[in-house]
Amino acid sequence: MGSLFRSEEVCLAQLFLHSASAYSCISELGERGLLEFRDLNPNVSPFQRRFVGEVRRCEEMEKTFTFLQQELRAAGRVLGPCPESPRAPAAREALRVQEQSEQLAQELREVSRNRASLRDNLRDLRQYLHVLREGQRFTSLPAPLGSPPRPRALSEREPILDPSLHQHLERKINFVAGVIHPWRVTAFERLLWRACRGYLVASFVEMPEPMEDPVTVRQHPGGRAGTAGESITWVIFLISHWGEQIGQKIRKISDCFHCQVYPYPESEASRTDTITKLHGRIQELSVTLEETEKYLAEVLDKVVLALPTWRVQVQKMKAIYLVLNQCSFDVTKKCLIAEVWCPVQDLTQVQDALRQGSYQSGSSVECFVQRIPTSESPPTLIRTNKFTAGFQSIVDAYGVASYQEVNPGKAP
Numbered sequence: 001m002g003s004l005f006r007s008e009e010v011c012l013a014q015l016f017l018h019s020a021s022a023y024s025c026i027s028e029l030g031e032r033g034l035l036e037f038r039d040l041n042p043n044v045s046p047f048q049r050r051f052v053g054e055v056r057r058c059e060e061m062e063k064t065f066t067f068l069q070q071e072l073r074a075a076g077r078v079l080g081p082c083p084e085s086p087r088a089p090a091a092r093e094a095l096r097v098q099e100q101s102e103q104l105a106q107e108l109r110e111v112s113r114n115r116a117s118l119r120d121n122l123r124d125l126r127q128y129l130h131v132l133r134e135g136q137r138f139t140s141l142p143a144p145l146g147s148p149p150r151p152r153a154l155s156e157r158e159p160i161l162d163p164s165l166h167q168h169l170e171r172k173i174n175f176v177a178g179v180i181h182p183w184r185v186t187a188f189e190r191l192l193w194r195a196c197r198g199y200l201v202a203s204f205v206e207m208p209e210p211m212e213d214p215v216t217v218r219q220h221p222g223g224r225a226g227t228a229g230e231s232i233t234w235v236i237f238l239i240s241h242w243g244e245q246i247g248q249k250i251r252k253i254s255d256c257f258h259c260q261v262y263p264y265p266e267s268e269a270s271r272t273d274t275i276t277k278l279h280g281r282i283q284e285l286s287v288t289l290e291e292t293e294k295y296l297a298e299v300l301d302k303v304v305l306a307l308p309t310w311r312v313q314v315q316k317m318k319a320i321y322l323v324l325n326q327c328s329f330d331v332t333k334k335c336l337i338a339e340v341w342c343p344v345q346d347l348t349q350v351q352d353a354l355r356q357g358s359y360q361s362g363s364s365v366e367c368f369v370q371r372i373p374t375s376e377s378p379p380t381l382i383r384t385n386k387f388t389a390g391f392q393s394i395v396d397a398y399g400v401a402s403y404q405e406v407n408p409g410k411a412p
Helices: 022-032 052-074 092-138 163-169 183-197 244-256 268-324 344-361 387-400
Strands: 010-020 036-038 173-180 200-206 235-242 260-263 334-345 366-373
Touching: 010 022, 010 344, 022 268, 022 344, 052 092, 092 200, 092 235, 092 260, 092 268, 163 173, 173 183, 173 244, 183 200, 183 235, 183 244, 235 244, 235 344, 260 334, 334 344
Parallel strands: none
Antiparallel strands: 010 334, 010 366, 036 334, 173 235, 173 260, 200 235
């Protein structure tokens, strides 16, 4: 038996666990933290062990928990610690945790996707509304742009404009309207002038309010919506041109500069009617988006309440199956044999934990522990408390003492 200044006396023991109660027994032993298990299958690949399916299921649940935590972080929520230390879940309870976590994750994916779609539609409608409003200022002139007045001639025989040019001006004027990133305005205007040789009139004005840039919206793995993008002040452009070929060139150049082009009605009455309809659609989308935000907040509240407990439970469940993978089966395949290092004075507690685990599982066969002789040097076990843990950490930083060696952390 170890003295005050030496490590605890440790022995090698074997655990005989019935297959039906092995999970409960390992769970009970893990709650007490008395043993160090040895791997009895060193030559077996981790993918070929008996409980590899259960370990993978725990890892899948951990991936779901990671997704839920990322959603909380994206929403500005803080996940608190687990208020208590829950025990490892039973098989039926583990299925319930898996189903509920996957259901919450699916709801979050759908709600986040719908919210992102609503935001995109709402931003698009607001941009279109600003384009029509600013376009009204350009097109609502005293003299209609579609039919320019005939210029006065210096004399009846010699007009001031060539007749062919006058026929060109009397053609129908078409419009291309949209928004463009402010950094691309100068290059966009220069290329329009060079490609169309001046057969257009382009007007640019900044949008009255800044809006989100969809390019800077950060996307997360799994296709879900990420954090909000950068707010910029878009530039509205209205281009009036003559001829279909010029219009095709303008649209191609707009696509190259990633412009958002909107249909622009020709008559003022059509533009006024479109603006009225846009106001109604924007109001409807705003109400829908508000309800979506409320539902998303409710789902996130459920995640905040349940996730800390679920994470601890699944971590313990995964640890149990990893320990069971280190055990070996007997000839009948009905009993698991484990080798552990155990403090001698805790052998009675280990037997009590096995007895309690067998009772919780409802098995009629009781598990037991048996001490076996060994010539190997046991691991060093030094018990600490809140006061001595700090001093022992300083000593262990220089090296862990050998078995039954004098412990400088407790030496006078």
